[in-house]
Amino acid sequence: MIDEPVFVRPDLIIEPLVDRFYAWLHTVAPVQAAMNLAYAQVPLLESYLQSPQVHINASRNPELRGGFFVNIDPSRVAEVRDLLTAIKRDRAPMLDFAAAISDGEDLVRQSATGFAMTPLYPKLPAALSGLVEMAYDTNNQPSIRYMEPLVYESPVYTEDRQCVQLSLDTGVERPFILSTPRLPGPDVLELPIPFRHPGLEELCRARLEPTTLGRLREALELDDAQAAQLPRLLTDKPDLAGDRHIGDGGRIRYFGHACLVLQTPEGAVITDPWVSSDAAATGRYTYRDLPDFIDLVLITHGHQDHIVLETLLQLRGRVGTVVVPRSSRGSLADPSLALYLSRLGLPVTEVDDFSEVPFPGGTVIAAPFLGEHADLDIRAKSTYIAKFAGKTVYIGADSSGIEPGLYRYMRRQAGAVDMAFLGMECAGAPLTWLYGALLTAPVTKKMSDSRTLSGSNAAQASAILTELGAAEAYVYAMGEEDWLVGHVMATSYNEDSYQLKQVEEFMTWCSEHGVKADHLYGQHEWKW
Known part of the structure; x- marks a missing residue:
């Protein structure tokens, strides 16, 4: 045998x-x-x-x-x-x-x-x-x-x-x-x-x-x-899904958390890859649904739920390049993603704000990422604007709308957005939860609690949509998919959780302003 x-x-x-x-x-x-x-x-x-x-x-x-x-x-x-x-x-x-x-x-x-x-x-x-x-x-x-x-x-x-x-x-x-x-x-x-x-x-x-x-x-x-x-x-x-590729048009599939697969007949892009390995499960995409070759892997930032090494290792040999934001070079809180991944055997391309990376059938533009890092001076973070198959898609990860004027400039730079994907974990963990070991001077609990790993609340998400001119808005699952994130994020919500209330408020705002919107959970597909 x-x-x-x-x-x-x-x-x-x-x-x-x-x-x-x-x-x-x-x-x-x-x-x-x-x-x-x-x-x-x-x-x-x-x-x-x-x-x-x-x-x-x-x-x-x-x-x-x-x-x-x-x-x-x-x-x-x-x-x-x-x-x-x-x-x-x-x-x-x-x-x-x-x-x-x-x-x-x-x-x-x-x-x-x-x-x-x-x-x-x-x-x-x-x-x-x-x-x-x-x-x-x-x-x-x-x-x-x-x-x-x-x-x-x-x-x-x-x-x-x-x-x-x-x-x-x-x-x-x-x-x-x-x-x-x-x-x-x-x-x-x-x-x-x-x-x-x-x-x-x-x-x-x-x-x-x-x-x-x-x-x-x-x-x-x-x-x-x-x-x-x-x-x-x-x-x-x-075990490979027969529909893992497309023959015409464009397609986006949601694999969970902040992981999207964007496809044209010629090429494919995956964002913050994190894929369920439970092949027996239903209601979610797994490794069997990935295209055979992925031209670009887009990494938005270095948190453990967005640059998931166990998934990246499973993609070795079937990716063109991993696109990562450039760090500040030598900051204690801001390690180089490029050095990290290249040492692990992955092909890497570094980008700055508004760098452009083409892929077959489209192009990706790196864009600024605000907040979500407890106000530390961390530069290795990027959102992305993907243009393919006649649509423009904003991939916002956990970036916050704390300064709406930024998104006005982004629209001037890259044009209006058709679809926006946003993170709304708006009551995240405090500074010391993830960065405590790197802090060489003590901070008070009150200070730490004021500086959180948070994405947009309802008002900030609404401001992003307004400035980008997006016609559709989709909020990532925020650690709700226990099969994927329980061991990594250890989050838990109930119907009264502030984060979910903010998502509901944002969904109401979208409905009142004619924006098609949804709070994602499990698998979703958009095809045109």
Whole structure:
């Protein structure tokens, strides 16, 4: 059977891990990964080991959903203790680098008082030597710039942190990715290979093209025990939807959250790809519905629910380029998306505001993205305007209408919009929920709570529609699709939730102003 043709099962999950924690931008990009390891993940494991049952009880409390509690049965305490010991031993350069960042930032705050910074360089921690530059802005505010490409080449970045776990989607919600590491299990095939490993591309291409057990074993460098687990992840025929391509006109399909697939007969674009792997489910599009080749992958920003590595890894070998917004180059809160994804084996194109990227049958224009980042100076965020098949579509992600005048200029630049897709998670998590490990100076709870990861409310969304001149408006599901986002966003709503009330208010406004509108959930299709 080793030479018989096989395909990947449609419900295959590939979970990317770093030191057993779920991999996302801030746990892989080396500067941010060091800070998260030292000031979030290590303290989290230490807290769990002190009181495992407290963590378990909190994990099961719906009111604490999304909190930082380790959801691992106390019977596995020894494994968690071994993980913590290994991290402290093997990641000492990362932990030292994180301490150096904290000390360096404190040095700049205390000693850079408007005078020349040259005397401060010898005082910087040794771990930062050659990897940073200090500077003032025109308001005389000092900061440190981290030379990311060099940090990737330093001991702080090591691919032996990386591994992947292969499993099948059972429909059961996975543990919250920001708090619970993934331990080995009998239903998981664990591969200690980096995310850029060519064997993963061979594996994922088998959704479309046949391979063999022998080829996969060689490509993934499996030993006998690993190879024995592989057949259950494979099948003898592909599961591909017959209508995954179109023959004329244009089409948009909604895959959930902020994921859209835009198609012409010649080409395809996907936004913030995040695809359900539960092939047995109904009422949603899954991997079987994706076109065979995707010309452009549009990434709007670096949050874990918009640049989903487990989906991006499954697209390796079948995308033309991943389009990402350019970062500010070296800011502690703003890692480069291009460096991150290119290191993971993906082809990348960086864009600035109003850069244009063509694809067969259309073109995409990058546009500014306001808000949603807790007022941090983060530049690696972009909305997009897609023009194809005679329509203009605004892809707004979580951008906010806090300054409506921006969208007036966007309309002048790119023309009126036919359809607008908007995010209205307008009561998002506070600053410290996602960025706490990167904050080297304390902030009060009141300050953190005032700075949230929020998209548009009803008034702001209405202002966007007015300025863009859009005839149709569609609000993304806001973490409501539990099969997709429960383990990533850990959101929960009820009929009285402020966010849903704001969506209702916006839907009413659209109805009163002759705008066709809907609040999306599950699969939707628009074809013309």
